[in-house]
Amino acid sequence: MSNGDYPPGRFGGDMDRNEVEIDLNKFMELLQEKSELKDRIRELEDEYNRNPFQKVIFIAEAIDSWRIIPRAFLGVYMYLLYYTTFWFMALPEPTFEQSGLISIVVGAGAAWFGLYTNSHKTDFSKPDK
16 A cells, blocks of 8 residues: 555545555444444344333234224214214105205214224335335
Protein backbone atom coordinates (compact mmCIF):
# COMPACT_ATOMS: atom_id res chain seq x y z
CA MET A 1 0.00 0.00 0.00
CA SER A 2 1.44 3.32 -0.98
CA ASN A 3 1.22 5.78 1.87
CA GLY A 4 2.64 8.66 -0.12
CA ASP A 5 -0.68 10.08 -1.37
CA TYR A 6 -3.09 9.15 1.41
CA PRO A 7 -2.92 9.87 5.14
CA PRO A 8 -2.81 6.83 7.45
CA GLY A 9 -6.19 5.21 8.08
CA ARG A 10 -7.72 6.62 4.88
CA PHE A 11 -8.89 4.85 1.77
CA GLY A 12 -6.91 4.92 -1.41
CA GLY A 13 -6.66 3.10 -4.68
CA ASP A 14 -7.57 3.13 -8.35
CA MET A 15 -11.29 3.73 -8.78
CA ASP A 16 -11.12 3.01 -12.51
CA ARG A 17 -10.17 -0.61 -11.80
CA ASN A 18 -12.49 -0.98 -8.73
CA GLU A 19 -9.55 -1.41 -6.41
CA VAL A 20 -9.34 0.07 -2.97
CA GLU A 21 -6.39 0.10 -0.64
CA ILE A 22 -7.02 0.18 3.08
CA ASP A 23 -4.91 -0.33 6.14
CA LEU A 24 -5.33 -3.82 7.64
CA ASN A 25 -6.07 -2.41 11.11
CA LYS A 26 -8.71 -0.09 9.68
CA PHE A 27 -10.24 -3.03 7.78
CA MET A 28 -10.39 -5.13 10.94
CA GLU A 29 -12.04 -2.22 12.80
CA LEU A 30 -14.69 -1.99 10.07
CA LEU A 31 -15.38 -5.72 10.28
CA GLN A 32 -15.70 -5.49 14.07
CA GLU A 33 -18.10 -2.54 13.74
CA LYS A 34 -20.18 -4.42 11.18
CA SER A 35 -20.31 -7.43 13.50
CA GLU A 36 -21.43 -5.25 16.43
CA LEU A 37 -24.16 -3.65 14.30
CA LYS A 38 -25.46 -7.06 13.25
CA ASP A 39 -25.52 -8.16 16.89
CA ARG A 40 -27.47 -5.04 17.83
CA ILE A 41 -29.98 -5.67 15.04
CA ARG A 42 -30.50 -9.22 16.32
CA GLU A 43 -31.06 -7.86 19.84
CA LEU A 44 -33.64 -5.38 18.57
CA GLU A 45 -35.43 -8.11 16.65
CA ASP A 46 -35.47 -10.26 19.81
CA GLU A 47 -37.01 -7.40 21.81
CA TYR A 48 -40.13 -7.83 19.69
CA ASN A 49 -40.47 -11.35 21.07
CA ARG A 50 -39.83 -10.22 24.65
CA ASN A 51 -42.63 -7.64 24.63
CA PRO A 52 -44.72 -8.13 27.81
CA PHE A 53 -47.85 -7.04 25.92
CA GLN A 54 -47.32 -9.50 23.05
CA LYS A 55 -50.36 -11.58 24.03
CA VAL A 56 -52.58 -8.49 24.05
CA ILE A 57 -51.19 -7.44 20.68
CA PHE A 58 -51.90 -10.91 19.30
CA ILE A 59 -55.50 -10.75 20.53
CA ALA A 60 -55.96 -7.29 19.02
CA GLU A 61 -54.58 -8.49 15.67
CA ALA A 62 -56.89 -11.50 15.77
CA ILE A 63 -59.94 -9.33 16.48
CA ASP A 64 -58.90 -7.03 13.65
CA SER A 65 -58.26 -9.81 11.14
CA TRP A 66 -61.43 -11.72 12.02
CA ARG A 67 -63.45 -8.47 11.88
CA ILE A 68 -65.32 -9.36 15.05
CA ILE A 69 -66.54 -5.86 15.91
CA PRO A 70 -68.04 -5.01 12.49
CA ARG A 71 -69.76 -8.40 12.42
CA ALA A 72 -71.14 -7.84 15.90
CA PHE A 73 -72.51 -4.43 14.85
CA LEU A 74 -74.15 -6.00 11.81
CA GLY A 75 -75.68 -8.68 14.02
CA VAL A 76 -77.12 -6.05 16.35
CA TYR A 77 -78.43 -4.10 13.34
CA MET A 78 -80.13 -7.20 11.93
CA TYR A 79 -81.80 -7.80 15.31
CA LEU A 80 -82.94 -4.18 15.44
CA LEU A 81 -84.23 -4.26 11.85
CA TYR A 82 -86.14 -7.50 12.41
CA TYR A 83 -87.96 -6.35 15.52
CA THR A 84 -88.67 -2.81 14.34
CA THR A 85 -90.07 -4.12 11.04
CA PHE A 86 -92.43 -6.52 12.79
CA TRP A 87 -93.36 -3.81 15.29
CA PHE A 88 -94.22 -1.48 12.42
CA MET A 89 -96.26 -4.10 10.57
CA ALA A 90 -98.23 -4.84 13.75
CA LEU A 91 -99.33 -1.19 14.10
CA PRO A 92 -103.00 -0.67 13.13
CA GLU A 93 -102.48 2.89 11.83
CA PRO A 94 -98.80 3.98 11.65
CA THR A 95 -98.14 7.68 12.02
CA PHE A 96 -95.76 9.77 9.97
CA GLU A 97 -93.17 9.68 12.74
CA GLN A 98 -93.31 5.91 13.03
CA SER A 99 -92.85 5.43 9.30
CA GLY A 100 -89.94 7.90 9.44
CA LEU A 101 -88.29 5.79 12.13
CA ILE A 102 -88.59 2.64 10.02
CA SER A 103 -87.29 4.52 6.99
CA ILE A 104 -84.21 5.61 8.94
CA VAL A 105 -83.58 2.11 10.35
CA VAL A 106 -83.84 0.51 6.89
CA GLY A 107 -81.73 3.26 5.29
CA ALA A 108 -79.05 2.81 7.92
CA GLY A 109 -78.72 -0.80 6.76
CA ALA A 110 -77.35 0.33 3.42
CA ALA A 111 -74.80 2.52 5.16
CA TRP A 112 -73.78 -0.27 7.55
CA PHE A 113 -73.42 -2.77 4.75
CA GLY A 114 -71.39 -0.31 2.65
CA LEU A 115 -69.05 0.42 5.54
CA TYR A 116 -68.65 -3.28 6.28
CA THR A 117 -67.84 -4.32 2.73
CA ASN A 118 -65.51 -1.39 2.06
CA SER A 119 -63.55 -1.75 5.28
CA HIS A 120 -60.43 -3.84 4.99
CA LYS A 121 -57.04 -3.95 6.61
CA THR A 122 -54.47 -1.88 4.78
CA ASP A 123 -51.26 -3.82 4.22
CA PHE A 124 -48.42 -1.35 4.65
CA SER A 125 -45.74 -3.95 3.95
CA LYS A 126 -46.48 -4.02 0.22
CA PRO A 127 -45.30 -1.03 -1.83
CA ASP A 128 -47.84 0.88 -3.90
CA LYS A 129 -47.74 0.18 -7.60
